[in-house]
Amino acid sequence: MKMSKIILGALAMSALLGASPSFAAEAVAVKREPWTFAGIFGTYDRNQLQRGFQVFREVCASCHGANLMAFRNLAEPGGPEFSEAQVKALAAEYEIVDPAAEGGKRPGILADRWPGTGQSEADQVAAFGIVPPDFSVLAKARGTPQSFPWFILNYFPGTAYAEGGPDYIHALLTGYEEEVPADIKNADGTPFTLPEGKYFNEYFPGHAIGMPSPMTDGQVVYAAAEDGSTVPQTVDQYSRDVSAFMMWMAEPHLVARKQAGLQVMLFLVLFAGLLYAVKRRVWSKIEH
Amino acid sequence: MSSHESSYVPGSAVEKWLDDRLPIIRWGKTHMMDFPTPKNLNYWWTFGAILAFMLVVQIITGIILAMHYTPQVDLAFNSVEHIRRDVNGGRIIQATHAVGASMFFAAVYIHMFRGLFFGSYKQPREVLWILGVLIFVLMVTTAFMGYVLPWGQMSYWAATVITEIVGAVPVVGNPILQLLRGGFGVDNATLNRFFSLHYLLPFVIAAVVALHIWALHVPGNNNPVGVEVKSSRDTVPFHPYYTLKDLFAIVVFCIPFAWFVFFLPDILGHADNYIMANSQVTPAHIVPEWYFLPFYAILRAIDFGILFLDSKLLGVLFFAGSIVVLFFVPWLDTSKVRSGSFRPIFKWFYGLFVVNFIMLAYLGASAADGVVLGISVADFSKICTAYYFAYFLVVLPLLGRFERTKPLPTSISEPVLAPAAAE
Ligand code: HEM
Numbered sequence: 001m002k003m004s005k006i007i008l009g010a011l012a013m014s015a016l017l018g019a020s021p022s023f024a025a026e027a028v029a030v031k032r033e034p035w036t037f038a039g040i041f042g043t044y045d046r047n048q049l050q051r052g053f054q055v056f057r058e059v060c061a062s063c064h065g066a067n068l069m070a071f072r073n074l075a076e077p078g079g080p081e082f083s084e085a086q087v088k089a090l091a092a093e094y095e096i097v098d099p100a101a102e103g104g105k106r107p108g109i110l111a112d113r114w115p116g117t118g119q120s121e122a123d124q125v126a127a128f129g130i131v132p133p134d135f136s137v138l139a140k141a142r143g144t145p146q147s148f149p150w151f152i153l154n155y156f157p158g159t160a161y162a163e164g165g166p167d168y169i170h171a172l173l174t175g176y177e178e179e180v181p182a183d184i185k186n187a188d189g190t191p192f193t194l195p196e197g198k199y200f201n202e203y204f205p206g207h208a209i210g211m212p213s214p215m216t217d218g219q220v221v222y223a224a225a226e227d228g229s230t231v232p233q234t235v236d237q238y239s240r241d242v243s244a245f246m247m248w249m250a251e252p253h254l255v256a257r258k259q260a261g262l263q264v265m266l267f268l269v270l271f272a273g274l275l276y277a278v279k280r281r282v283w284s285k286i287e288h
Numbered sequence: 289m290s291s292h293e294s295s296y297v298p299g300s301a302v303e304k305w306l307d308d309r310l311p312i313i314r315w316g317k318t319h320m321m322d323f324p325t326p327k328n329l330n331y332w333w334t335f336g337a338i339l340a341f342m343l344v345v346q347i348i349t350g351i352i353l354a355m356h357y358t359p360q361v362d363l364a365f366n367s368v369e370h371i372r373r374d375v376n377g378g379r380i381i382q383a384t385h386a387v388g389a390s391m392f393f394a395a396v397y398i399h400m401f402r403g404l405f406f407g408s409y410k411q412p413r414e415v416l417w418i419l420g421v422l423i424f425v426l427m428v429t430t431a432f433m434g435y436v437l438p439w440g441q442m443s444y445w446a447a448t449v450i451t452e453i454v455g456a457v458p459v460v461g462n463p464i465l466q467l468l469r470g471g472f473g474v475d476n477a478t479l480n481r482f483f484s485l486h487y488l489l490p491f492v493i494a495a496v497v498a499l500h501i502w503a504l505h506v507p508g509n510n511n512p513v514g515v516e517v518k519s520s521r522d523t524v525p526f527h528p529y530y531t532l533k534d535l536f537a538i539v540v541f542c543i544p545f546a547w548f549v550f551f552l553p554d555i556l557g558h559a560d561n562y563i564m565a566n567s568q569v570t571p572a573h574i575v576p577e578w579y580f581l582p583f584y585a586i587l588r589a590i591d592f593g594i595l596f597l598d599s600k601l602l603g604v605l606f607f608a609g610s611i612v613v614l615f616f617v618p619w620l621d622t623s624k625v626r627s628g629s630f631r632p633i634f635k636w637f638y639g640l641f642v643v644n645f646i647m648l649a650y651l652g653a654s655a656a657d658g659v660v661l662g663i664s665v666a667d668f669s670k671i672c673t674a675y676y677f678a679y680f681l682v683v684l685p686l687l688g689r690f691e692r693t694k695p696l697p698t699s700i701s702e703p704v705l706a707p708a709a710a711e
Contacts, residue, residue: 162555
């Protein structure tokens with residue numbers, strides 16, 4: 001049944017082709033980082049998520065919201081796993097608008113969502129020309145273009161790739177240039193000029209981004225991890241940590257999902273083998 | 289309904305009592321256990337069972353999702369995120385439903401291409417085939433409406449672009465468009481009616497599937513050699529032979545299914561759909577889900593008008609025609625020989641048709657002003673669209689007249705007993 005094989009292969013291909021060029025536009029391919037949460041055994045690095053949260057809180061949170069993240073999430077398994085006491089104390093540092101409370105405000109509790117930036121959207125538009133996007137699912141709302149035909153590998157075990165979002169964010173945060181590089185041109189070949197109030201970023205589609213480069217080396221001071229290990233305090237490291245944190249925020253159950261997946265796959269393979277044996281046995285009496 | 293007597297003997301007084309009043313167990317035994325099935329069916333014939341399984345999976349996961357989903361434009365996006373984050377097992381249920389749609393379509397395309405290769409649509413199975421095409425139309429509609437529900441950017445813009453094509457129809461187009469959207473633009477009313485219909489249609493599909501299987505059980509299955517069953521030597525009872533084979537196939541099918549659900553739940557979709565719908569911002573590249581791409585490419589291929597038909601209307605006609613033509617395949621194919629295995633020339637045209645269909649999918653995903661293999665997407669799409677229609681309207685009618693087919697075995701058992709004869 002050679003023809004059948006061709007058809008099956010062809011159909012599988014068509015399934016794969018479809019999803020690919022979705023990020024075509026003007027996006028630039030980015031370097032792949034070795035994330036701990038990639039692959040079938042992937043898990044988040046707790047220390048990294050804690051550092052990423054620190055970067056988020058100290059740097060990004062003044063402009064970006066995270067309205068789907070509750071304080072309690074920060075203490076849940078599979079995430080940054082701060083202790084409940086730490087998160088309670090953290091929540092209490094924030095004032096939450098609550099019409100039911102005396103004076104309309106009260107200190108935060110575990111069940112509260114992240115309180116937002118404290119700036120109105122109108123102020124943000126006035127300052128940046130655009131509202132900075134909410135972080136809740138941003139890491140899944142971005143990706144990186146994949147070249148034909150290699151994107152096909154993204155779908156298969158061993159070469160699977162679902163980390164385009166954090167890779168893009170890491171690249172974006174480290175992709176600022178003071179001056180527009182000379183080799184960047186408009187579509188018509190004229191030299192690229194940066195519009196007023198925009199910043200040049202190699203990886204942002206169209207290169208002109210409304211976000212000023214948010215970090216400098218040494219800006220965030222990391223405490224040593226529990227085991228005493230330290231990481232460099234560089235923009236590159238901050239970017240990697242905050243990207244990982246954003247991935248967790250967008251996909252908080254990733255670890256549990258992958259662990260369940262391993263069990264399900266194992267079960268399916270064994271069950272299929274068993275059924276095949278039974279089927280062979282039953283059919284063995286039939287000439288076919 | 290079928291050509292054989294029931295072998296059911298009620299095993300107890302209660303069963304006998306029930307059998308005299310509602311012979312449902314007898315019916316089940318006849319149709320789900322004893323049903324004589326050709327013994328030479330290969331694995332392409334397991335996709336019907338896989339599809340039935342997928343329909344059940346979609347309905348069950350869908351009902352659970354509906355318990356937590358809010359069909360309101362300001363809340364819909366976050367309610368889906370709420371399912372992923374806060375509902376027990378929600379991430380997996382949601383991913384199963386979303387990936388399930390893709391798996392369902394992968395299976396239905398295989399099922400249809402199987403039918404096209406083995407001539408399963410030919411006399412006496414025309415009604416079975418037509419019901420199948422009807423199911424396909426219903427599936428496309430259901431999936432399209434379902435994709436709008438999470439109210440992401442791609443949901444919104446796909447809904448806008450696709451409903452718009454109805455507006456191209458003269459006179460009735462605009463009233464229908466407004467009825468479909470519940471207003472002038474895609475908005476809350478659209479979301480509400482799409483949700484309502486998305487919940488309804490799977491049950492309509494289930495009903496048509498029942499007819500589909502009824503229509504299967506009258507003539508019985510076709511088979512890979514395409515020669516009708518001649519005697520009971522050619523068949524085996526459905527149970528346990530095909531219940532086991534189908535079950536095995538379903539479990540194997542679940543392996544890639546689970547792979548995507550657990551390890552790559554978002555890869556078959558678009559990152560843009562994680563951005564909430566915004567009528568003010570058009571995504572750089574509006575692409576429908578992969579399973580619509582071949583038909584979308586046909587729609588886009590028509591960028592020219594003919595006589596009084598402008599390009600928009602003509603595009604809609606080709607788009608609709610590409611599916612409507614399937615209803616007529618039983619009469620367009622004039623060959624008496626069912627199975628492609630015995631049609632040496634047909635095989636080539638068929639193979640090209642499959643490649644052409646995949647090419648259409650690829651073109652549907654490419655930017656309209658792009659270039660593929662040195663040919664502009666616009667021209668390439670026209671060529672592929674032309675072949676799509678030529679296959680049905682020219683190749684199938686003519687081949688039946690001119691092709692010299694290979695000799696057929698006299699019965700199903702013949703090639704089974706002497707494999708050399710089939711080649
Ligand atoms: C929800 C979708 C569908 C379900 C659940 C379904 C179910 C089935 C089942 C259980 C069978 C018998 C087993 C087999 O041959 O695989 C069958 C046969 C068949 N189906 Fe479908 N089907 C669906 C959609 C379609 C579509 C979209 C078409 C074509 C446009 C189609 C055309 C046929 C034909 C021609 C046969 C007879 C095949 C033969 O005996 O050679 N079906 N279907």
